[in-house]
Amino acid sequence: xxxxxxxxxxxxxxxxxxxxxxxxxxxxxxxxxxxxxxxxxxxxxxxxxxxxxxxxxxxxxxxxxxxxxxxxxxxxxxxxxxxxxxxxxxxxxxxxxxxxxxxxxxxxxxxxxx
Amino acid sequence: xxxxxxxxxxxxxxxxxxxxxxxxxxxxxxxxxxxxxxxxxxxxxxxxxxxxxxxxxxxxxxxxxxxxxxxxxxxxxxxxxxxxxxxxxxxxxxxxxxxxxxxxxxxxxxxxx
Numbered sequence: 504x505x506x507x508x509x510x511x512x513x514x515x516x517x518x519x520x521x522x523x524x525x526x527x528x529x530x531x532x533x534x535x536x537x538x539x540x541x542x543x544x545x546x547x548x549x550x551x552x553x554x555x556x557x558x559x560x561x562x563x564x565x566x567x568x569x570x571x572x573x574x575x576x577x578x579x580x581x582x583x584x585x586x587x588x589x590x591x592x593x594x595x596x597x598x599x600x601x602x603x604x605x606x607x608x609x610x611x612x613x614x615x616x617x
Numbered sequence: 618x619x620x621x622x623x624x625x626x627x628x629x630x631x632x633x634x635x636x637x638x639x640x641x642x643x644x645x646x647x648x649x650x651x652x653x654x655x656x657x658x659x660x661x662x663x664x665x666x667x668x669x670x671x672x673x674x675x676x677x678x679x680x681x682x683x684x685x686x687x688x689x690x691x692x693x694x695x696x697x698x699x700x701x702x703x704x705x706x707x708x709x710x711x712x713x714x715x716x717x718x719x720x721x722x723x724x725x726x727x728x729x730x
Contacts, residue, residue, distance in 0.1 A: 534716060543626075545706055545720040546661065553716050561717060562618070593660065603649040603668070603710060606718070608660040 505529055507609035509594050515615045516584045524579040524612050526594030534597045535577035536606065537561075537569060539590040546593065552577055584616045619644040619711045623721025630697055631729050638724045640707035641689045647709040650683060650690045651718070655704045664705075665692070697728045 507528045516522055528535065537549040538561075548561030552571040566588060568580045577596075581588060591613050595606040620643040630636050642650075651666035667674045667681045667690065674681050678697075683690040694701055704723045711717040 543722055545623075545722040546708075547720070548717055551716050559716070562719070605651075605663045605666075608662070610660050 507594055507596055507607050509592075509609035509612050511612060512610070513613045513615075515617065516581075517617050518585060520584050521580070521582050522584065522614075523581075524592055524594075524614075525576070526578065526609055527576045528594075528596040528607070529575065530596060530598070530607065531574070532596035532598050532607075533574070534599065534604075535571065536595040536597075537567075537577070537579045538593045538595065539563065539588075540593060540611075541590050549579065549592075581614075584614075586616045588614065589616045590614060619647060619709055619717070619719040621707060621709050621719045621721045623707050623724060625724060626722065627725045627727070629727045629729065632697060632699060634697055636694045636697055636701070636726055636728075638692045638705055638707070638726070639689060640691070640709075640721050641687075642709040642719075643688065644709065644711060645688065647711065649710040650681070651708050652681060652692050653706045653708065653720075655706065655723075657703070661706060694726075697726075699728050699730050702726060702728045 510525045533554045536551045538546040550569040552558045555574045570578045594609040597604040597606045622641045648669035653661040654664045655661040678695045680693040707721040708718045
């Protein structure tokens with residue numbers, strides 16, 4: 504039981520390049536989330552998926568797109584990376600349909616945009 | 618939307634002392650308040666949470682208190698140990714959406730041996 508996994512662990516991009524961050528969970532959770540963490544800013548919600556087939560914007564969605572590929576997988580895409588997107592990205596999942604439950608985080612992806 | 622303020626941003630204590638971290642929130646409809654601990658280079662992990670129908674919850678050396686009237690909640694760690702050193706985040710759900718957590722900016726707790 505691996506929990507929440509993310510790939511890649513590290514990535515360096517040039518401005519304007521695109522990439523997809525992958526996230527998968529094996530806990531049969533319904534809800535999945537993407538956060539970014541910047542120094543002194545806490546965790547900010549980018550997008551979430553309440554259940555398979557649905558996605559919704561969080562606090563900072565601009566510059567990102569997401570896909571809930573199936574119940575297990577939730578990907579985050581940067582179409583044209585900008586230096587402001589340099590951050591640590593965390594994926595999380597929770598069992599039910601709501602934020603009133605424990606969110607289990609993945610190990611994170613460190614992204615540097617030059 | 619929800620706004621969560623967390624204080625202090627850094628806290629240094631001696632081993633065995635108590636530590637208190639405070640958070641305020643803005644959305645009166647918020648009803649779920651978790652606390653996450655993040656060790657250096659690791660992922661955040663839930664350590665305790667409280668719902669708005671209770672005023673206090675305790676789990677061994679950790680306790681959380683909630684004052685709904687004043688819209689603030691606090692994390693209390695007693696008999697601190699070096700392994701308590703980490704960044705702690707408070708959070709509150711957004712009453713209008715049951716899926717969103719708004720996090721505070723974090724408190725770096727250092728426990729000195």
